[in-house]
Amino acid sequence: MNRRMNTNNILASALGLLLLAGCGTPAANEKAAVEAEKLAAVLGSADSILNKVDAEKAEDIARQIKNNSQFIQSSIPKMGDTLDFNTALFLTDYRSLYKNFEVVEKNHGLLRRAIDSTRINLGNLVNDLRSNSLNAGITPDSAVAYEARQASQLYAFAGDIQKRYIQASSQYDTLVPRVNQYLELIKTRTGNVPMPLPPKGEKEGKNEIERY
Numbered sequence: 001m002n003r004r005m006n007t008n009n010i011l012a013s014a015l016g017l018l019l020l021a022g023c024g025t026p027a028a029n030e031k032a033a034v035e036a037e038k039l040a041a042v043l044g045s046a047d048s049i050l051n052k053v054d055a056e057k058a059e060d061i062a063r064q065i066k067n068n069s070q071f072i073q074s075s076i077p078k079m080g081d082t083l084d085f086n087t088a089l090f091l092t093d094y095r096s097l098y099k100n101f102e103v104v105e106k107n108h109g110l111l112r113r114a115i116d117s118t119r120i121n122l123g124n125l126v127n128d129l130r131s132n133s134l135n136a137g138i139t140p141d142s143a144v145a146y147e148a149r150q151a152s153q154l155y156a157f158a159g160d161i162q163k164r165y166i167q168a169s170s171q172y173d174t175l176v177p178r179v180n181q182y183l184e185l186i187k188t189r190t191g192n193v194p195m196p197l198p199p200k201g202e203k204e205g206k207n208e209i210e211r212y
Helices: 007-015 026-051 055-078 085-130 140-190
Strands: none
Touching (some): 026 085, 055 140, 085 140
């Protein structure tokens, strides 16, 4: 999803919508309430997209890539020959997937929480519209337009997460057989194998993978 996604700002701005005292006619408020209720479907669609993204699998793959990449880097000097260009290329491509899977896993949870928060705000808006209790400075149309922008952004973010997950998974499936072959080569020449992954939540050494 790249760095353009800032879910904390979405949550903060969504919570900043004040719906307290009366504004608008009952007819206008009811019309706006009906339009606001339709936005729940957009949030539901965003949820459905996220359901197709296995965040736990993304986390597991990211941890495996990090572990293998650190092991490979430390083993290359012991291999007794120069790393050829093609091998260096696919190992670099493999290492670069770590960030993609990490972004998917972290933003998946943030996006879930943002959708839940927006859904609550949307329900509050509908209630306030039907009770004619909007803040005096807010019109029904502007209030609904605000929530529509939030819902649209969240839907787009979910699509970005899914796209990144699909692309990274496809690349990973292509590269991992070659990486496993290289790990076997390291084992044959040095007798070393990667350390087992620590349980989730435990420190895994360096936070960033170094360059080959």
